[in-house]
Amino acid sequence: MNNDKFDLSLPTAEDILPDVIRQLGYPLSRELNDDIRGEVEGAVDEGLQKTNPACLYKMTPLLRQEKGLLVGRDVEIRSPRWARLVKSLKEPETICCFVVTTGEALEEAINEKQDESLFHAYLLDAVGSVVTERLTDQLEQHVSALLGREGYQTTARFSPGYCDWEVGEGQKELFRFLQPESVGVKQTSAGMMIPQKSISAVLIGAREVSLRSPCPFCSKEDCDYRRAEQETRGQGP
DSSP states (O other), X not given: OOOBOOOOXXXXXXXXXXXXXHHHTOOOGGGSOHHHHHHHHHHHHHHHXXXXXXXXXXXXEEEEEETTEEEETTEEEEOHHHHHHHHTSXXXXXXXXXXXXXXXHHHHHHHHHHXXXXXXXXXXXXXXXXXXXXXXXXXXXXXXXXXXXXXXEEOOOBXXXXXXXXXXXXXXXXXXXXXXXXXXXXXXXXXXXXXXXXXXXXXXXXXXXXXXXXXXXXXXXXXXXXXXXXXXXXXXX
């Protein structure tokens, strides 16, 4: 299947401001003093102005599951926990891989601000993180809706480096499969993406999804990425 692109919509400043404040570790918005709030609001406006979002995704059949390995047409995912999750799904049939980025201008602005004001660079970096997550949520919802119209439910998205999917190997495989250079995303030898405010991920489509992540199979209760409380709800058409 060919790569498909999707026109992402930027969130509004009002919409993301509470998330940016939480990302920064500040208390509730109403408790911020006027000076700090003004700085944060300015960074949000600037970050959105500098964001030039782009994405692509590609779906491919899930051909088989082996111990610790998911094999698709032209892509492999080496993760014992995700392979175990997929084994629990009813008729898992589709792998969707995707990449989302905020573009080079935002990263350049963050780097430039580091020479002028580390605090402002910190604010702008937080804005970039929130915007990247929001854009990725948007693409994930789009892909899930597409699969839903075909009668599929979907797992949660998972990225190289998450759970037991090794980041370097995972990024190399996704880059080979997706070729995200076409939307301006490159990778370093260690698997880091450039621009850094980019996310690569995979989700699985199946006829019935009872668990959306492998968190119930994991004993690491203090994991920052734990999703177990969300996983009894299948996502479907």
